[in-house]
Amino acid sequence: MNTHSKFHLSDESIRILCSFNGSHWRFATGEPLAEKPRHYFSWNDVIVATDRGEFRINTSLSESDFEGYAEEYAQLAVYPDSKGLAEAQANGHIYFQHAGEQITKVFVFRVGITQIIDGVPTWVYSADHAVIFGLTEGAVAVCKTGHHSAAIDLSFADSVETLELDGRAHEWDWENELGEEYNVVTELIQIGETHTR
Amino acid sequence: MRIISSSDPHRAAEDFWKRLKGQLTESQTDNGKGLQIKFPDGSTAVFRPFTSTFNSPAITLDVATPGLGIATYQRIHFTK
Numbered sequence: 001m002n003t004h005s006k007f008h009l010s011d012e013s014i015r016i017l018c019s020f021n022g023s024h025w026r027f028a029t030g031e032p033l034a035e036k037p038r039h040y041f042s043w044n045d046v047i048v049a050t051d052r053g054e055f056r057i058n059t060s061l062s063e064s065d066f067e068g069y070a071e072e073y074a075q076l077a078v079y080p081d082s083k084g085l086a087e088a089q090a091n092g093h094i095y096f097q098h099a100g101e102q103i104t105k106v107f108v109f110r111v112g113i114t115q116i117i118d119g120v121p122t123w124v125y126s127a128d129h130a131v132i133f134g135l136t137e138g139a140v141a142v143c144k145t146g147h148h149s150a151a152i153d154l155s156f157a158d159s160v161e162t163l164e165l166d167g168r169a170h171e172w173d174w175e176n177e178l179g180e181e182y183n184v185v186t187e188l189i190q191i192g193e194t195h196t197r
Numbered sequence: 198m199r200i201i202s203s204s205d206p207h208r209a210a211e212d213f214w215k216r217l218k219g220q221l222t223e224s225q226t227d228n229g230k231g232l233q234i235k236f237p238d239g240s241t242a243v244f245r246p247f248t249s250t251f252n253s254p255a256i257t258l259d260v261a262t263p264g265l266g267i268a269t270y271q272r273i274h275f276t277k
Binding site (some may be wrong): 031033034035036039041042044060062063069070071093145147148149150151153166168170171174175 | 227243269270
């Protein structure tokens with residue numbers, strides 16, 4: 001095995017997410033996508049507001065050469081602030097779907113990809129690709145649009161099970177050379193749960 | 198990664214970007230080192246005039262809509 005590369009949420013990011021577990025959803029920010037109903041777009045930040053305050057889910061690009069050449073990979077992080085909220089409000093980029101519902105579960109959607117050349121693993125990439133909020137009557141995903149992009153997709157669904165989650169392994173697993181394979185593992189990892197009565 | 202070779206990589210990259218961008222509004226990337234555009238389905242493209250490879254601007258394409266039968270991620274380097 002050559003190299004392992006991890007792009008996971010920090011402990012502090014997970015602590016912030018867990019601290020909002022049990023709070024009540026108010027709104028989230030993003031730009032509308034003309035061709036994708038219930039999906040919203042942001043280049044770097046999605047702000048989530050609850051009755052306990054706001055937090056910001058951010059992506060940034062960091063460089064790594066685990067594939068054998070320098071490339072940029074998206075890293076998710078969570079901050080306890082609402083930077084950019086005033087601008088989103090001014091532009092009307094605030095959405096109130098599921099407002100008032102309680103956040104009952106918080107998940108991280110993790111994607112692991114192993115490149116295998118001629119039967120031998122060459123690198124392992126593991127990344128937290130989305131943060132998922134289970135609500136009393138719905139679900140919200142804040143998801144990187146790709147492994148190499150700082151953009152974020154915000155989407156709503158009627159349940160966690162019906163969210164459209166794509167691990168995007170095909171960013172690598174596409175028109176492979178002879179002997180080139182990819183092993184893909186996706187996990188929905190629960191990081192917080194609140195029991196409602 | 199794809200390579201597009203030409204006698205003037207910067208001009209070739211700028212021409213490619215102009216065609217790709219069409220009437221879309223571009224903005225600066227978060228680090229201020231590139232330009233970015235968003236398509237109506239959430240697909241994105243980023244143009245970096247300068248990269249870690251000398252004299253080789255790059256354009257990356259992230260296609261959001263699956264099942265189109267095209268590569269969903271492409272990094273194109275323009276070289277001499």
